Amino acid sequence: MFQTSRISSCVLAALLGIAGAAQAAEPIRIGMIDGLSGPFANAGQAVVRNLQYAIDRINAKGGVRLPEGARPLALATFDNKQAVEESLIALRQVTDQRIGFVVQGNSSAVAAALIDGIEKHNQRTPQQRLLFLNYSAVDPTLTNDKCSFWHFRFDAHADMRMHALTEVIKDDASSHRVYLIGQDYSFGQQLARSARAQLGSKRPDIAIVGDELHPIGKIKDFTPYIAKIRASGADTVITGNWGNDLTLLVKAAKEGGLNVKFYTFYGNGLGAPAAIGEAGVGRVRAVAEWHPNTGQGVSNSPSDAYYQAFRQRYPQPEDDYVHLRMHLMIEMLASAIEKAGSTEAAAVARALEGARFRNAFHEATMRADDHQLLQPLYVSVMRKTADGSVRFDNEGSGYGFKTERYLPLSQTALATSCKMKRPS
Known part of the structure; x- marks a missing residue:
């Protein structure tokens, strides 16, 4: 009994050490540009909860594994007041802070402006390129005529x-x-x-x-x-x-x-x-x-367990809005960074192309041709x-x-x- 407890304590200490090392490392920052005030503030706040939940799950497992060591993910939010001009101002703040990943979704007009802005930035500043992950902007043109290597959509388009x-x-x-x-x-x-x-x-x-x-x-x-x-x-x-x-x-x-x-x-x-x-x-x-x-109707349903875990984290009724696609997006990003062995935007983009996600109740594939998630x-x-x-x-x-x-x-x-x- 003593030996078992000692081994368990050692394993726990090792796991805590891994998690602690990841937390001590420089975080991989994700900049969220979306409406956090005004008439659609509730939608923006729902996104924050979902992204933070997904990030915390990655960090609880030790963070993102890279050749130089594990690093945690961290979310930075920028309120665009649901306006295109405010979004482009926020994008400049993202680049000033050298954040490598941008996420947005609540407005296809904003998404189109961000795609254009990121294309121009990446051409001007190839040493500090950005990757744009879209969780809700569903205008089909964003992965058709206006598709971009630097943009990936994780929601089904309109x-x-x-x-x-x-x-x-x-x-x-x-x-x-x-x-x-x-x-x-x-x-x-x-x-x-x-x-x-x-x-x-x-x-x-x-x-x-x-x-x-x-x-x-x-x-x-x-x-x-x-x-x-x-x-x-x-x-x-x-x-x-x-x-x-x-x-x-x-x-x-x-x-x-x-x-x-x-x-x-x-x-x-x-x-x-x-x-x-x-x-x-x-x-x-x-x-x-x-x-x-x-x-x-499914005994011990993994889907039920997933939902109940989210509700345990956010028990207030008004917080009950779960976006599986946002959790999937963060998990696929972390996996792509690990596959690329780098946070450099082009390397992560290539790792995302054709990437597959599968858990006990959902599957998805990121189509390489247009960076549209199929699910x-x-x-x-x-x-x-x-x-x-x-x-x-x-x-x-x-x-x-x-x-x-x-x-x-x-x-x-x-x-x-x-x-x-x-x-x-």
């Missing part, structure tokens, strides 16, 4: 997400009249085009009875928009709205008694389930790479936890989401028009 949603609408015999509503910037505009094209191909009998774009983050009362949707006779609404623009939209729909189905990109969090409440049961759908109830997608429908159809609710609302359609990786991959220019 056409991929729309493909998943329209696969469900295609088989919904009760859908005949569709209303499109979105935010008036590159993402919202592309989403409307994608919805029209895909519905036209899969369900040419469906009529598009409304196509509305509204100012992003400016509308406080969506009642007039709900009135337009009702007047159109729509039975189905498709929206890519996110953050408060989605919450206020579905809240107005609930208060106005609008009896339609909502097909959303982000309807499973940031206040949306609570805002729409009982009216959303069986009617609100969301698409994502994962959701908390994917493991329902499964779930379309889930809102349910009430009290009726026993879902195990976990969202944000303490009493409402959760149940898988309606699962698309494996092979069915979510779409062709790319990217013509990648790689550095010599």
Whole structure:
């Protein structure tokens, strides 16, 4: 017994020593540029929680292993107030601080500006190049016509997400009249085009009875928009709205008694389930790479364990917004740095190309052609936890989401028009 305890103590001391050495080493800094104030602050803060959680998991294992020794990851945040100019100012702060990795996602307009800014910086300053990891900016052009060697996207782009949603609408015999509503910037505009094209191909009998774009983050009362949707006779609404623009939209729909189905990109969090409440049961759908109830019915589900670990770290209901893709992004970055044996941007980028991720309940591949992550997608429908159809609710609302359609990786991959220019 004494010998076993002594060995265990020695192993523990060794592990603590490894972790301590990593913490003492110079950290590998990751600069997050996103909205941490203003109307979309809740979305930005949700990102911080997810990134910090993933970073802490890497550091708890000893950090990132490099030839000169293990180094921890560290997150630095820069509030861009959801504006392009503020984002470019933040990018200059990142380069001034010699941070080698930039992450961003909540705005495709911002992402496009960062890609352009990083391209120019890397050409001017090849000895201090940056790598851009995108967790949520889903305009398809970012990995098509505007693809960049220095940019990697870890979320399914809008056409991929729309493909998943329209696969469900295609088989919904009760859908005949569709209303499109979105935010008036590159993402919202592309989403409307994608919805029209895909519905036209899969369900040419469906009529598009409304196509509305509204100012992003400016509308406080969506009642007039709900009135337009009702007047159109729509039975189905498709929206890519996110953050408060989605919450206020579905809240107005609930208060106005609008009896339609909502097909959303982000309807499973940031206040949306609570805002729409009982009216959303069986009617609100969301698409994502994962959701908390994917493991329902599976004994000792790894998915359940993963979700419960996050909730243990962040127990407050308002903090219940888990982004698997962000955790995956940090893990793939750490693995790529280790494979490259370096933090130099080009070396890490080459290590990321074609990289694969796999855990007990998810798989993904970073396509080298366009730096678009390929992964499964779930379309889930809102349910009430009290009726026993879902195990976990969202944000303490009493409402959760149940898988309606699962698309494996092979069915979510779409062709790319990217013509990648790689550095010599």
